[in-house]
Structure formats: C-alpha cells, structure tokens
Amino acid sequence: MRLKKLLFFVLIILPAMVLSQQKEVNTIRLFYLGGQSNMDGFGYNTDLPESLNKTFDDVLIFHGNPVGDDQENGGLGKWDVLKPGHGTGFSSNGNNNNLSNRFGIELSFVKRLQELYPNEKIALIKYSRGGTSIDSLAAGKFGSWEPDYQGTTRINQYDHFLTTIRKALSVEDIDNDGTKDNLVPSGILWMQGESDGAHTEEIALRYYSNLKRLMDLIRAAFHVDDLPVVLGKISDSWNDKDGKVWNYGELVQYAQEKFARTDGHATIVRNTRYYKYSDPWHYDSKGYIDLGKRFADAVYKLSSDKK
Template sequence: MRNVKILIIFLMVFSIINVDNATSKPINEGSTYKLYFLGGQSNMEGFGFAEELPANTSNPPQNTMIFVGQMAFDNETHGGVGVWQPLTPGLGTGFKTDGTTNELSNRFGPELFFGLTMAEQSNDENVAIIKYALGGSGLAEGVGYSNWHPDFSDGAGINQYDNALKTLRNALVPSDLDGDGIADRLVPSGIVWMQGEADAESSQAAADDYRANLARLMGLLRAALRVDDLPVVIGRITDSGMSDDGSVMDYIETVQHAQQDFVKNDSCADYVTATNDLPYLDDGWHYNTEGFIRLGRAFAESMINLEQRCGHTE
C-alpha cells in the first residue's frame, strides 16, 4: 500500500511538471495561476446556505478557478473526479460531479470567500483552488466515517488520502483551465486545512496522535505539490457546547494544543483562531452561513500574511 501511494505521489509530481510544460508555445502565452489546496472534513466541505449570501457573490470572479474533487467514503472508487470551473456558490455539501459536468448544491464552504478575498487582494493575479474534503473523516487510523491516515488500509485500500491525491492528479492533468485554448501554468502557493473534530470526538488516543498525524499529512501534501515549505494555514477546531454535558468533543483541548504546536514549530504555518466565535447551525457541528463567510475571509487573510514570508510565486 505504501509503495502504491509513493507511486501516486510521483505521478502527481509528473503531472505538475507537465502543467508547466504541456505545450511547445512559450509559457507566458498562457495564464499563470497561484494554486491553493483546501482540505479537511465537514467544516471545509461547507454547510453555508447559498440563498443567504449577499447578492454580489452570485457573479464569479473572472480570475478565480476551482476544481472540487467528488467526495467519496473509503473504498469507493468515484472519489476525486471533477472539472475546473469559475468560483461560484454551490460547491459545499451535496455538490456532485462526474468529472465531466458539475451539479451545484445549495451550500458553500470556506472556498467561496477564501477565493473572493484572494482575488480582491491579488493585484490582478489569477487564483486556482483545488478542494477535497469529507465530513466526519479522521486522521488517526480507523477514526471517523472515513480516514486520512496514509497507512490505513481496509477493504479496497482506498482512503481519504488516496482521494486527495487523486483529486490533485485529476486537477493537474488539464493544461487549459480557463478554456481559452492556451496552456496555463499552476504555481503551488499554499494549503488550507480545516479538520480535527473526528479525532477530538473519538478518543484520547486519537487526540494524542493528532500532532504527529497532522505533521505527517501536511508534509506529504507539501511533497505532492513539490514545495517543502509551502505555506500551510490550519483552522482551529471549536466546540459549540450543544450537548448535555456542554462539550460535543471530549478531547478537543488535546487536538487544539496539537494544532497550535504544529504551527508554533513550523515557520511557514499559521493558525486561524477566528473560529473561536463563529456561529453554528442547530446541529452543533457546522458553522452557519455567516460563519463560513467569516472563515473563508480569515483563511485568505492568514494566507496573504503568510505568503509575505513563505510565499512561492516563481
């Protein structure tokens, strides 16, 4: 299993190289996009309601494209397929794609206002987002409805790490993102990660392992994108308190400390704590529309600040 995943990473690296060299035309004839990978579980998947958005968010920015990999549980084979499109609401939970066409939902996640804010602050630079997230997924082996641990294998041997790699590989194969007939160039520029609730809810052992599991996964994603010190923004998980004992996740403090420690010891990582006062839906797990608007903006502001010292815009 490990050797297969190493091969997948190699194929992804090859794909990224081919994006830069997919045409004999001079590279500056196409568009250059700053590329960001957004991943995690349900609060990255997105539960904001599109119909509650301000009217001016319905028009996609011309310089921002997004590829959302189809969400799939472990051992399902359809995960990671997708198609590039302009950034728009409807790419949250319930979104579906067959790799040819996209079926928008009525939900959105942090990707929307992350992309809008990055576009506003980009000084006319193009922005490309690749997103893969699945609600309830964990990092510790066997934790969650599905699992991100690189070594965890069950059934057909396909987990969320595999789906993320497949999403990246599929997204990086096309050479013409904007459909103008000219090959484009993608420059890996950052990772945004919103996950940890499954581990914080599962057990003390899963929470204790979160620091090592997070560091390993971020390292592997950086390797897949070929930048060892690629900027990484981590979203702090929070507890709504909507349970009989006042805590939805019994081991949340351990995971929060693990997230903070990872960022503290990585000079190219940042910790978004705007989640501390984001409003929740009545389910007690997911932020509401206002929460996802604020979260997306906070991720973008963190990334912009982080890029000033760790950005890679070759």
C-alpha cells in the same frame, strides 16, 4: 548575403519567437482546500450577500468528488468557474459538477484574495469530506486520511486526495482559452480535527504527529516542501446533550497550535471560537464567510512573494 540573413534570423527573429512563445503561458496562483465538514461548508447559498452570490468568471475550481474509504469515483471532477454550490452536497462524476445549495469558505476566500492580489489569476483545488479523521481508529463510516490505512480495498481519503490532485494537474489549459496554464502552488488550507477529538484521549494525543505527517505528504504532492499551511482551529458549540461535542477537542487544539508554532511555514486561524452554529457541529453562514476572509489574510501573510 545568406550569412547575414541567417545571423539576422538568429539574433533578431528567433529571440522574438521564443519570447512570444514564453508569453503564451498564464501563471495562476493555486490553493488547496481540505479537511472535513467545516471545510465542506454548511452555509446556505440564500444567505450569501450580493458580492458573493455570483459567478467568479476569472477564478477556476477543481472540486474532487467526496466519497468514503473503499468507494469508487473519489476525487473525480472537472475545472469550472467558481460559483456558489461547492458546499456539502456537491458531487461530480468527472464530466459534470453537481452543485449544491450550500457553500464553504471558497467564495469569501477568493474575494479577499482578489483584493490582496489584484489582477492575478486564482485557482482552487478542493477535496474534503465531512466526518473524516486522520487517525483510522476515529474514521467510522466517514473515512480516514491516514496514508497507510488500507481498509478493504486500500483506498482511503488520502488516495482520493491524490486522485483529485492528479486529475486537476493533468489539465494544461484549465480555462479552455487556448493558452497553457502554469499553476503555482501557493497554500494549503486545512479545516479538520473535530473527529480526531471525539473518541478517545489516545487518538487525540496522536493528532500532532498525524497532522505533521499528512501536511508533509500534501506538500510533497504539490512538490513544494515549504508550501504555506493555514489551519482552522477547531471549536466546540457546547450544544450536545451532555454539553461538549468534542470530548477531547482541547488536545487537538493544542496539537494544532503546536504545529502552527513549530512548522516554520504555518499559521492558525483562531476566530472560529466566536462563530455561531447552525447545528451542534457546523458554523452558520456568517461563520463561513468570515472564515474564508481569515484564511486569505493568513495565507497572504505567509506568502514569500506577496505584492
């Protein structure tokens, strides 16, 4: 009789318990947003339509504190529900997120993703910093994404990115609902390159190799070798005192196109050439709203498991 009870437990009860435990995990699509100021976002919250000027209760974001090279507290942040204010001027000390009056691509990106992936949970990790270049010779006071660049304290933008990723992924329950979350890396969104096209021809000519290496390393940080990459093609407002803002921008554009065509798991958003500007360097609010939608459509097309 005891043997029968034991067999019943092993064959019926135990599998049910295991299945129940397996269900106690939320699967969430995770996307990384990185780059420089046009990824930061210079759109004004007051320009948002009602459909975006709200709290996205079912979407979480970890926004790493953006600081310069050699500075402390880079990448600090905390998971929070997505709402306007994750544009330029955002900061975090790891305990509190300080929202700004600006937004980037994240709002319209998520809204469009919810249409493409209905009933699925979405999470964002964002670390970007205005003015940053990949090449250290173009970094100036803003910072460099070049992984080997050591500066004074050996802390650069790539290090701040790694801090952001490490802290974000160390949290098992990002929405505090009592259930463990399984974050599935689903794409890299990269809007950057303007600073690398602003200085010398030599720096701009290195952009392809610098970009390729950085994207490979960011993929490695998420442990997905073929993680989709969507680039936002840089554009020029032609609103500088001598016309062009990015003197060697065409070389960076060529490098971006080359990466998108040769990588195998990458694409590029080109609609930036049609956007209007709020200043010589940054798109207007309508531009960021459109760019978010374009990024969503592009990363969805690259996805291997789109529904």
